[in-house]
Amino acid sequence: MKVVYSPVHARHNPPVSFSLGRFVPFKESPQRVDQILASLASFGSEFELADPVDHGMEPIKRVHTKDYIAYFQNAYEKWVKRGGNPDGVFPEYLAVRQFANGGKKSGGDLGEPGFYCFDLEGVIAEGTFVAAVAAVNVVLTAADLMVDLHQTSAFALCRPPGHHAQEDLCGGYCFFNNASIATRYLIEQKKVGKVCILDIDYHHGNGTQSIFYKESNPLYVSLHGSPDYPMYWGDVDEDGEGEGKGFNVNVPLPLGTRDPEYIHALKTVVETRISEYDPDVIVVSLGVDTFIEDTVGNFLLTSDCYTEIGNVIASLGKQTLFVMEGGYDIPAIGTNVTNVLRGFDHRFGK
């Protein structure tokens, strides 16, 4: 399997985020990617590394607003200039609905962080913007390699993750929605036909849902813990709007979900809604924060379950682009990600 990776991800390294009223070490750390790389490398030629190719800003603009991109690009510099903590940008003024003057005013240098961010985990540090752009190039290059070289799959080992980022909002460790940008690129530039985004991160992908909520291509399917972060999203009755009605499928699962229930839920949605949709390409938002030891997620999946997840996804028999999202248990993250990818490959008879 081709794996696209850029070392630029390490430029994004805020020391802290804010949780339960305390500053805590930033869990979405560069070590996550190092561990995954080491695990992939232990399988020798099964995984073949490739460098990303620059795709410019155009594919990002097809998903995120011009104002948001401009804010994100300059946010850190403006923040520090205004006396903000150089660890990273934290919103001080929260542009909740009633307070943002109907969403018309972004509030200037110190108001913008609360206007373009929905929590205190979307911390913009000095290298965050360049790392986020590099992550987009990683995922677009992986899409190119898969389609142009007629590969059954490719893995975008990108960081920061993306599925919580909305058109004009960062949060949940996410800034640019890598999976959504790749999906739009696959549909519009690579002309692949129908895409299904299968989001198996522990958390609901509010960003991806919101970006495609009124569209019938892609089909968005999310399995996630509920009730949990991102708190206000991910119910079954959020099923799309207008042309997108019926093309947003949420599968909320209770906290404490174990291997058998998870695999049953995944198989069910794969064999019903996804098979009916009959996509040409699958984009997997691959989070492994569903792991039993993960300190962020609240499922109880074992490392063996990830092999089975790869198997079930491969049973669709479609070209599949894996895009890295969450997963915070450093000792096991490499094994768990590798198990999904190898489980997928083995089912394809490699």
Ligand SMILES: [Zn+2]
């Ligand atoms: Zn997650």
